[in-house]
Amino acid sequence: MTAAAAPACTGEPISWLALERYALDELDGRAAARVRGHVDGCPACRAALGRITDDRRVLPALPALPAGTVSRPPWWRRWLWTGGVGLAVAAAAVLLVVVVRSPDGPDRPGRIARWKGGELVLTLVRDRGGAIGVVPGDDPAGVADVRPDDRWKVQVTCPPRAGAAWIDVAVYQAGEPTSFPLDAHRVACGNDVVLPGAFRITGGAATVCVAVGDAPVDRGGIVRHPTAGMACVFLRPAPGL
Amino acid sequence: MSPSDLAVAAASDPRQAYQRYGPALVRKAERILRNPDDAIDLVHGLFVDLIARGELTVDLPYLYRAVTNRCLNLVRDARGRARLLERQQPALEPPARLGDVQRVIGLDLLGKLSERLDAGHLEVLVCRFVDEMTQDEIAGHLGLSRKTIGKRLARIQDAVAAVAGGADAGAAGARGAS
Numbered sequence: 001m002t003a004a005a006a007p008a009c010t011g012e013p014i015s016w017l018a019l020e021r022y023a024l025d026e027l028d029g030r031a032a033a034r035v036r037g038h039v040d041g042c043p044a045c046r047a048a049l050g051r052i053t054d055d056r057r058v059l060p061a062l063p064a065l066p067a068g069t070v071s072r073p074p075w076w077r078r079w080l081w082t083g084g085v086g087l088a089v090a091a092a093a094v095l096l097v098v099v100v101r102s103p104d105g106p107d108r109p110g111r112i113a114r115w116k117g118g119e120l121v122l123t124l125v126r127d128r129g130g131a132i133g134v135v136p137g138d139d140p141a142g143v144a145d146v147r148p149d150d151r152w153k154v155q156v157t158c159p160p161r162a163g164a165a166w167i168d169v170a171v172y173q174a175g176e177p178t179s180f181p182l183d184a185h186r187v188a189c190g191n192d193v194v195l196p197g198a199f200r201i202t203g204g205a206a207t208v209c210v211a212v213g214d215a216p217v218d219r220g221g222i223v224r225h226p227t228a229g230m231a232c233v234f235l236r237p238a239p240g241l
Numbered sequence: 242m243s244p245s246d247l248a249v250a251a252a253s254d255p256r257q258a259y260q261r262y263g264p265a266l267v268r269k270a271e272r273i274l275r276n277p278d279d280a281i282d283l284v285h286g287l288f289v290d291l292i293a294r295g296e297l298t299v300d301l302p303y304l305y306r307a308v309t310n311r312c313l314n315l316v317r318d319a320r321g322r323a324r325l326l327e328r329q330q331p332a333l334e335p336p337a338r339l340g341d342v343q344r345v346i347g348l349d350l351l352g353k354l355s356e357r358l359d360a361g362h363l364e365v366l367v368c369r370f371v372d373e374m375t376q377d378e379i380a381g382h383l384g385l386s387r388k389t390i391g392k393r394l395a396r397i398q399d400a401v402a403a404v405a406g407g408a409d410a411g412a413a414g415a416r417g418a419s
Contacts (some may be wrong), residue, residue, distance in 0.1 A: 013338040015374040016272070017305055017382070019350060020265040026301065044338045052268065052393045062256060062288055086345055110303075112384065121384040191389055 010042045013028040019045070024183065056195045095155045113212050113231035117162030122231035127198070135233055145238040148202040155180070156210060156231075158189035165189055166216045170223075170230070171199075172207040179221045184216050204237040255299070259288045262301050268306050272371050273312040275329035275348050283311050302382060309367045313355065322352040338373055346370040350404060357400045365393040 013021075014035050022035040039046050078083035094136050111122045124135040128150050135144035154169050168184040202206070209230035211217040222230075257401035263284055287307055291299065315321045329348050346354075346366065355363055368379040376394070381389040 012375055013373045015378055016269065016372050017302065017374065018378070020268075021301060024261065024265070024301070048335075048338060052265070055264055055268060057264055057267065057277075059259070059267065060285055062259055062285070062292070119384055138331040160386055191385060 003195040007044045007047075009044045011038070013044050014038050014049075016048070019052055020050050023049065026077075027072055048107050056062075057145065073236050111231050111233055113210065113229060115165070115212050115214070115229075117165055117214065118159040119156040119208070119234040120156050120165065122157040122208075122210050122233060123157070124208060124233050125153040125155055125194075127153070135220075135235070144233070144235055146204070146206060147238045148200065151198050151200060153171065153198045154206070154208075154210060155192050156195070156212075157191050158192050158212070160187045160188075165212050167195060168211045168215065168217050168222065169195070169199075169209065169220065170219075170226075171201060171208045172209065172226050173201075173205065176203060178226065180219060180222075190195075201235065206235050208233050208235060209226065247373060255288055255292050258299050261402070262304055263288070263297075265301065266304055269372070270308050270312055272335045273309075273351070273367065274315065274325055275331075275334065276325070277330075278310070278402070279315070279325065279328065285310065285314070287311060305365070306382070307371070309364055309372075313360065313363050313367070316348070316352050317355045321356075322348075326329055326352075335371075339370070350401070353404045354397075354400055357404065358397065362393050362400075363389060366397050369394060369397075 018027070018031070019037055022032060025032075027035065039049055113120045113122070115218045124144070126135055126144065126146075128147065133144070154167075156167060158165055164186050166184055166186050169182045171179045171181055171182065173179075182195060182197045187193050188193065207227060209222075209227050209232040211222055211230045221228075232233055263366065266284045266287070267277070267280045267353075270283050271277055274280050274283070287304070315325065325348055335345075351363075351366075352417075356368065364383065365379060368374045368382060369376075374382060376387055377392045379390045
């Protein structure tokens with residue numbers, strides 16, 4: 001290990017991520033006050049913040065967006081603006097969720113779902129002829145491909161303090177009814193908890209989602225509000241299919 | 242537009258996210274890769290891929306993880322690592338705010354550790370010794386329990402000690418994290 005000749009922090013440093021968010025004014029009042037208070041009394045962290053605020057670099061331009069990916073507000077915001085507040089509240093009550101995003105639009109859902117027990121992270125495990133792969137892999141922004149003979153298992157991570165959670169797996173595919181390849185399960189929260197059972201996905205691209213709640217999640221709601229509040233992974237067809 | 246409005250807009254528009262978060266991500270990549278050109282290329286490539294994949298809902302913590310993983314992919318690759326070592330600029334070495342016994346992980350050491358640790362441990366290593374997060378922050382950032390983070394840090398310390406012991410028994414090692 002090496003170290004630059006600079007003073008160490010007076011206590012526990014404010015992380016670079018927190019400093020960056022502080023500089024962007026993205027921290028809430030309490031967190032911002034904590035950062036401000038520490039930086040005022042810590043030359044090392046003040047210098048680190050200075051490296052951020054003094055940085056005036058210009059980045060190269062991004063290429064033009066391909067057609068069809070022009071961003072728009074999340075559907076829930078458009079919905080709220082058009083008066084769907086009551087329905088939105090009802091849907092949230094059913095699914096015990098906070099985050100909702102559109103199923104097929106540009107703002108594709110993420111692999112984290114939030115419910116009152118905390119956050120649940122979805123991971124898929126793919127068995128392709130004996131070769132085991134984890135989806136998403138090293139790149140959290142990545143997507144994976146799917147072949148009809150792949151065998152899939154579902155892994156979830158949720159905070160042990162949440163106790164148990166009901167998990168249900170849904171598969172969404174264009175032009176196909178929503179399918180539920182596994183029975184709903186009540187699992188004890190922890191790291192990389194594997195759900196019993198496995199399934200295959202035929203028919204190409206699919207979005208695999210898990211719904212989480214303190215009680216079995218209403219499947220009717222899962223069908224009516226695809227991916228809403230769920231942790232999801234998008235799978236594209238393997239090349240050549 | 243208020244800062245929170247800007248954050249919301251950036252979270253659903255990759256161009257705004259690139260403008261808003263790009264510099265922060267380049268600074269982060271620089272702390273690992275130790276040269277500005279590769280850092281900029283990496284962040285630029287990340288956003289190009291996000292657009293191509295339709296992954297348009299992003300925030301800074303999410304992008305931080307994506308940059309970590311892309312950097313680690315580069316470092317893990319032997320040829321990529323050799324090239325990075327040739328191009329690294331000592332002036333870009335970040336300050337060691339963690340103090341004498343928990344110093345900044347250099348590119349060479351990170352490369353050697355990447356041969357001993359899996360992706361999950363390497364991500365924790367970067368969070369602690371590059372991003373200088375507390376164990377609680379790491380747990381929240383990665384969606385893992387604090388206990389798991391503690392275990393991974395202990396294994397990381399063992400690996401650091403093994404690598405440092407092999408190369409230079411007197412070299413400082415990462416010994417513990419709060």
